[in-house]
Amino acid sequence: MVLDLLGLMGAYAAGSCRDDFTTIYSSVLVSSVFAYIIYVFVTYAFRWAFPKSREGKAPEKQDKDPEKQDKDPEKQNKDPDVNKREEEHEVLMLLATFAVTITYVAGLGPPGGFWGNSQDGHRVSDPIMQDHNSSRYQAFFVCNSTAFVASLLIIVLLLDKKLSQRISKRFVALYGFIAVALIGLVGAYAAGSCREADNTIYVVFLAGAVLAYIFLQMAITEAMNKKDSWDHKVLTSIRDRTSEWLKQIKDWFHTAFSTSRDRGSDKVLEKNRSLVMLLATLVVSITYQAGLDPPGGLWPDDQEEHKGGDPVLLTTHPTRYKVFFYSNSAAFVTSLVVIIMVQSRFLLQRHTLHAAMLLDLFGLIIAYAAGSNRDSSTSIYVVALAGVVLVYVVIHIVFFTLEEHTDKNQDPDKLDNRREMLLLLAILAATLTYQAGLTPPGGFWSADDKFGHHAGFPVLLDNYPRRYNAFFYCNAASFMASVTLIVLLVNPTLYKPGIRCYALYVCMVMGMFGLMGAYAAGSSRHVRTSIYVLTLVAAVFAFVTFQVLIFWIQNWRKGQPKEEEKGTEDKVTEDKGTEEKDLREYLMLLGVLAASVTYQSGLKPPGGLWQDNNNGHTAGNSILHDIAKGRYRAFFYSNSTSFMASIVVIVLLLPVNKHKFPLWPMHTAILLDMLGLLGAYAAGSTKEWEMSRNVIALVVPVLAYIAAYAAVSFFSKKGSVPTEILHEQSQ
Secondary structure: OHHHHHHHHHHHHHHHOOOHHHHHHHHHHHHHHHHHHHHHHHHHHHHHHOHHHHHHHOOHHHHHHHHHHHHOHHHHHHOHHHHHHHHHHHHHHHHHHHHHHHHHHHHHOOOOOEOOOOOOOOOOOOEHHHHHOHHHHHHHHHHHHHHHHHHHHHHHHHOOHHHHHHHHHHHOHHHHHHHHHHHHHHHHHHHHOOOOHHHHHHHHHHHHHHHHHHHHHHHHHHHHHOOOOHHHHHHHHHHHHHHHHHHHHHHHHOOOOOOOOOHHHHHHHHHHHHHHHHHHHHHHHHHHHHHHOOOOOEOOOOOOOOOOOOEHHHHHOHHHHHHHHHHHHHHHHHHHHHHHHOOOHHHHHOOHHHHHHHHHHHHHHHHHHHHOOOOHHHHHHHHHHHHHHHHHHHHHHHHHHOOOOOOOOOOHHHHHHHHHHHHHHHHHHHHHHHHHHHOOOOOEOOOOOOOOOOOOOEHHHHHOHHHHHHHHHHHHHHHHHHHHHHHHHHOHHHHHHHHHOOHHHHHHHHHHHHHHHHHHHHOOOOHHHHHHHHHHHHHHHHHHHHHHHHHHHHHHHHOOOOHHHHHHHHHHHHHHHHHHHHHHHHHHHHHHHHHHHHHHHHHOOOOOEOOOOOOOOOOOOEHHHHHOHHHHHHHHHHHHHHHHHHHHHHHHOOOOOOOOOOOHHHHHHHHHHHHHHHHHHHHHOOOOHHHHHHHHHOHHHHHHHHHHHHHHHHHHHOOOOOOOOOOOOOO
């Protein structure tokens, strides 16, 4: 992992620097981090090599505190200080990961874009902002790079529990670095988001205003704690009157509110809070991007009827754009309000926020129906798809509830776990299909031309109408199935029988197949490649099914266990239950990660797409396909293999019955998934075969390093090695 982060820093330094200033500053930062990591490993190695000298210096009491707490999970759970520290580390890791992600992307793709030609003294691919606003670009680079490196340092410190406890106490590193990272983010945003000095001052002033507000609250709290002061009397009287007024309002709205709380209700509220927060975060992310990058694209220049940067759809289809805009904006604003109010116990108990999220999802459906196409009949078909899915689920549940052998005594925890699994997959599909539906593969025409093409219309629709229709309806079916599934999963009355009768699983599987169909139709422009993609689905599915059949046949031949062996087997099964559940979640997470990455890269391949029909190429086709057909095929087939393997694994990991599939076939499919991802990256990230070969060859030293470290750990484990060096090796 440390090697991974060092490689990330090296890639950032090499890809974001274009002149002496940025190169020197980035080199100084990377060298400092590298020196710090070397110091940490030297200290680590010294403790490892001389354990006896350290034992002579340290008293016995010192060993008890960190080691026993880390080794005994029961004592660790009982110790509130340890749990509090773990929670703080989780928050810091979340913030650091967030900062690393956005600063890495912003550093490699700076605001303002790049020059597309080598004229007027600049070179192609150089940042435009560097020539027009050099000082502003330098300020952006310094702040962004500082935030990036500080966040990486936090992750390095948090990789080891002992390391984060000891070194962070000495240097106050964790909170210092996170403060530097967040301040760097503010500075980079202020420098890169605008070009005028007054706007930059306004952004910085906003940060100062927020800090002033926080300090004002702290000052008021401090003044209220001084009982004998005049400020305390005034502020206390204001607080008492305000509290009494708010209490009256609360009693007026909620006369039957009970102040008694039990653990069961608190647990339910926490689950509801997590559900609402997850849905609101999903809607905020996709609606924010859709609002800034609307369907149909933006006008590239000024003309009589429009200005450059205005939405094309606003000029060509004003009513449709307004429906999309207001529906998308309503979903965005509602989600923000829900996120702010999600801590309200009163609103959660009355399911007010759930109702708001349902309106949110209906807003998404309307926005998708208005923005994904250009005629009314197609919009009606899209909305009707959601109705068809909903009617099917209701009919399925009604017929299921007529049966008398309904399993009402099913474990509620299992139902909740299955609900979370379905919700995760539905959110994945909704996120991918919403973005792909509003901005389809191939892009949009930027202007009307003599060939009958209209601005804002999909390029794929004009050049390949059948392929576009297949992509559109498969993508729309997957989106509507996912959103309908989310709506049903919000209501316990509907999702419990829906899970028991497998109606929701049918919806999820159909959504996954719709996703595969959309990928097959939108990722290529030739029938042969689309047939290959669909063949991949059948091949991977048959391969995994064959392994499962072999597993079942072997178990059938072994027969039932003897009576005296059942007690031991039950105990072993109970011990392995949690481990198997964690392993399934791990495989599911890998499948979701690979599916999301490969779906987007398949619809928008590396190298970009042609924007016109000149010089023998077709608009909307892959540039890489025309200039390097062999490399494109290597990327496409590897990427498609990874995507289809991910979808098949996701479908097979759905807990549809009590007899779950064995996990080792899923391991094999995930291995195929990762190898396809590696091949697609090697083929698509560079244009030279030698460099692609070197990318694949990088696997060898990484595996060698891991094997060497494992061997050293294994042999040193036989000796008297301190547990703080090899903690958790037994796991």
